[in-house]
Amino acid sequence: MKRPTWILAPCLLGAALLAQPLLAASLVPPAGYYAPVPVTDKKARACQATPQPYTDKLVFRSKYEGSGKARATLNKESEKAFRDKTSTITELERGVGKQVTYYMREGQPEQLECTLQWLSEWAEAGALLSTDYNHTGKSVRKWALGSLSSAYLRLKFSESQPLAAYPQQTQQIEAWFIKLAENTVHDWSNLPLRKINNHSYWSAWSVMATAVATDRRDLFDWAVEQFRVGANQVDPDGYLPNELKRNHRALAYHNYAMPPLMMLAAFAQANDVDLREENQGALKRLAERVLDGVDDQDDFASKTGEKQDMKELKKHSKYAWLAPYCTLYACTADTKALKHKMGSFNNFRLGGDVSQLFDPKKPKDS
Template identity: 30%
Template sequence: MFISRRDVLAASAGACLLTLPAQAATRRLRPPFAVPRASGVAPKAKHLPKTEPVRELANESRYRKDDPSRSTVDPELSEAYERSVAPLRAFSQSVIRAANRYVASDGKNLKAAAEAGGILATWAGADSLKVVSGETAQFSRLLTLGAASLGLMQIEGALKPTLRTIIANWLEDRAGETYRHYAALKTKSAANNHRYWAGLSVLSAGIVANRRDLFDWGVSSARIGIAEVTAEGALPLELARGQRALSYHAYALAPLVLIAEAAARNGDSSLYDENSGALHRLIDFCLTQLDDPTRITQLAGTAQEALPNGEFYDSGDVAWLEIYESRFPGRSAWSARLPKMRPMRSTNLGGDITLLFARPGTAPANIPRGRARP
């Protein structure tokens, strides 16, 4: 059983005792985006998209084990990895699509809220993602946890309180397990993009459970990444990814930007200022290198991997830019490009990011959905 609110979160065996006292928030934690007022209570969903709850997960990385940069894909391992995460992706995408439909209706599409809530309740009822084995499985779980929490944020006002509580309790349990794992780690995953994504998943579950301690741990995870940013704007641990260094800079930015925005929406905008504005430097560096990866090629020591079309990104890789633009309109070098790139989409950040974050009056273009992150 997960430790209750009245207890403390402790690190797993073998490490020094790490405690995080449960704190009572003076006011309810807010989502990082605006949520519509529900037009009523969602009915019980009559039909749900088919998803298979996963209670145990033990998948392995897609990268060759003899490559220290973890940047060379092994075809056989990649095929096995894709099979293992397929049910997780189907779950996350189904929840987020339905939740986005509800938001797009301004709270009127109660059937969409019922669909998202029904899928979440099914997985919560199965106590899904309870048992995980290995670092890749831990990471796969936290991505799923984050998407589920962001989906619940969008629809929770339309759900019956009892249903919402069941789902929130499940997410809270998984968040506690994720926290304990990453708080005790001594490997690179304790400080690279894995930690930032863990922070986002725990923070998001903290919002739906109104757990200030979980929320604060997520913010502290982002501080780890922001403290790593060099004067030039690079992330040393992502430079170590060799030919995928550029890709992983863009990937690491996603949780950092959303955590910074979630903190700002809850009264703390300091993440944007820390380390002499490191988050701004990182964004500037990443966007510049996506246009011309000459410098990151020098820093990583190898040419950067491009997409089949020769580009180094698609809209899904930089969906976080919509969040940044909502806070700092016109500041990024790509601000003028955004109208042609919209809608910006990322399941791991909540789905249609343009829908959730773009300022009123923004007209999204009709472009294909971005590629999935390996």
């Protein structure tokens, strides 16, 4: 395991610090990740050809190209260019999430082997590791890492130990995840507060998932620190000032910030780090502001001076954060009803079937 650089300090304090990681407990995910793989007689799904590994420079057009400081007006031409150039990356993310979800429901070894084949081929190619990137490119890298490592966690920690028979592939995949995570830390560290928004939270989530998958305490600590920065941006009324700048998409982006923040808190809690009281209960305050806003947009409209765009907020997958939320907090009856109405939640950015991780008694989708 790679050690944090401070461990190398040539002094007695350094020697004392050196002992700490050796004594620290291994990092773990929330309890739902230990779910066993079922034994079924369902017919195996066909494994599609591995998407072409993306090894080119990470320079992409933004879908908000030309929209000004608010970055809130969609440019259809640049969005198409972005989708076309990143198509194999998205195919990998969505495909791995689906395969792992199917495997954890159906238990067909072909599904596991297909997942490992896709990941190991991208790892072997050194995909997504280019040092030539723009803002959209480094964003794509951290989104991909979060999708892949969070799905992989379900295989890593299942009590059935499905990865035990594949040591060479898992070693290769995890080494690639670590390289992606270290790049992500480099890409998103030391930003001025005015530039820290949902991108930083999603970066922290991708690094947290990788930290637990590879037992890297230094990556875990970085992710927790990014959560704290985010939590301390929440104002007394539950708003994120940098997301209010998105004008008519402000509410949508407040909601978009919720999944990574909630998953970070859930993973920290599993490792005896309670982040719920950070900045006087900022996470719950933010969640309540978002839920109130979804019910009635007047406050967000008043804050931004614009009517809120609710298009994205009609998609149930955008509320996947409710699954961990109702394990971290005592949800109200209304929130529980909303969660029940919208679930099961499946969000590939969070590794697939989120409901089965935090609410395992909920009926599974077919």
